[in-house]
Amino acid sequence: METNKIYQGDCLEVLKTFPDESINLIVTSPPYNKGFWSKNRNMNNGFKSFNHKNSTTIKTKSRRIEYGVYDDKVNPKEYADNQREVIKECLRVLKKDGSLFYNHIDILSEHQTKHPVWVYDFPVKQVIIWNRKNTPKLDKSYFFPITEYIFWIQKEDKSRTKFNRKKAIFNSNVWEINPDVKNKFPAPFPEELVKNCILTTTDEKDIVLDCYSGSGTTALVCAKTDRKYIGIELNPEFVELANIKIQKELSQSKLNNGNGIPPNPKGIGYPWDDYMKKIIIEIETESEDSLIIKELGRWLNENFVNKANIKIEW
Numbered sequence: 215m216e217t218n219k220i221y222q223g224d225c226l227e228v229l230k231t232f233p234d235e236s237i238n239l240i241v242t243s244p245p246y247n248k249g250f251w252s253k254n255r256n257m258n259n260g261f262k263s264f265n266h267k268n269s270t271t272i273k274t275k276s277r278r279i280e281y282g283v284y285d286d287k288v289n290p291k292e293y294a295d296n297q298r299e300v301i302k303e304c305l306r307v308l309k310k311d312g313s314l315f316y317n318h319i320d321i322l323s324e325h326q327t328k329h330p331v332w333v334y335d336f337p338v339k340q341v342i343i344w345n346r347k348n349t350p351k352l353d354k355s356y357f358f359p360i361t362e363y364i365f366w367i368q369k370e371d372k373s374r375t376k377f378n379r380k381k382a383i384f385n386s387n388v389w390e391i392n393p394d395v396k397n398k399f400p401a402p403f404p405e406e407l408v409k410n411c412i413l414t415t416t417d418e419k420d421i422v423l424d425c426y427s428g429s430g431t432t433a434l435v436c437a438k439t440d441r442k443y444i445g446i447e448l449n450p451e452f453v454e455l456a457n458i459k460i461q462k463e464l465s466q467s468k469l470n471n472g473n474g475i476p477p478n479p480k481g482i483g484y485p486w487d488d489y490m491k492k493i494i495i496e497i498e499t500e501s502e503d504s505l506i507i508k509e510l511g512r513w514l515n516e517n518f519v520n521k522a523n524i525k526i527e528w
């Protein structure tokens with residue numbers, strides 16, 4: 215097992231190669247399987263490949279987050295079983311006093327809530343509410359769903375997890391953090407969320423894993439807080455882009471330490487800026503969806519288009 219590396223591959227396969235009790239902390243967020251529960255799940259959704267080098271258009275009839283090589287549309291039983299396996303492996307590689315922070319949501323579909331019940335097969339130490347304070351789900355038949363869960367899971371029922379609340383940025387079980395709109399990756403962690411987990415449950419040089427690494431936020435926060443990181447990510451392009459982001463952070467911090475140049479508060483740019491601005495989303499609307507699509511469009515334009523240079527066609 216190598217540290218300060220993002221492994222490319224399926225997390226379950228890669229995790230199986232790691233030794234028992236080798237990781238201090240895991241902070242992670244799987245794809246939520248929203249695609250399965252979306253209204254248009256049975257349609258041929260016609261995604262083009264998510265390849266920034268030669269593809270500029272994502273076509274979809276459904277409103278799903280698209281991760282490229284991963285299809286976020288799995289039979290729910292298979293999905294839950296796979297998540298159980300992943301959590302089981304995570305707990306195997308976790309040290310006795312380690313913590314797993316596992317982010318998930320309630321999916322609202324067909325006037326019911328699908329709760330991530332599989333987490334309760336494991337020793338959930340505490341349920342943390344991430345209050346995002348806004349939502350892209352504008353469906354008028356629900357209260358706005360503005361929260362997500364972070365399940366704090368420990369290795370065994372009576373584990374004594376390493377924890378120091380004095381180091382917390384958020385010291386209650388409600389963390390109010392806006393989504394990271396600077397990061398154009400679909401569904402990234404805000405850095406503060408990861409930082410709260412890292413500061414309270416690890417020491418410098420400890421090893422932190424994110425087995426659904428995505429844009430590499432967990433690794434980036436490790437680089438900023440002097441922890442060792444390990445990422446696992448299925449999509450090779452995301453691995454490449456996350457590595458660029460981390461290298462930029464590392465060279466910047468070296469620069470700052472070396473000659474006293476103050477850090478640029480805005481960072482030195484996310485590789486996602488170049489990546490995502492080339493994408494055009496075409497949504498083929500149906501009459502029953504048109505109101506929601508329109509509202510969603512307004513919200514996206516307000517929150518993203520000008521800032522992110524993403525062109526959205528409806």
Ligand SMILES: C[S@@+](CC[C@H](N)C(=O)[O-])C[C@H]1O[C@@H](n2cnc3c(N)ncnc32)[C@H](O)[C@@H]1O
Nearest residue numbers: 224225245281284402403426428429431447448
């Ligand atoms: C919700 S995103 C994670 C975002 C991440 N927390 C961040 O801050 O950018 C989920 C990621 O899991 C990846 N993924 C999906 N299935 C996977 C698997 N079996 N193994 C590893 N990564 C996977 C997707 O490509 C996607 O990048």
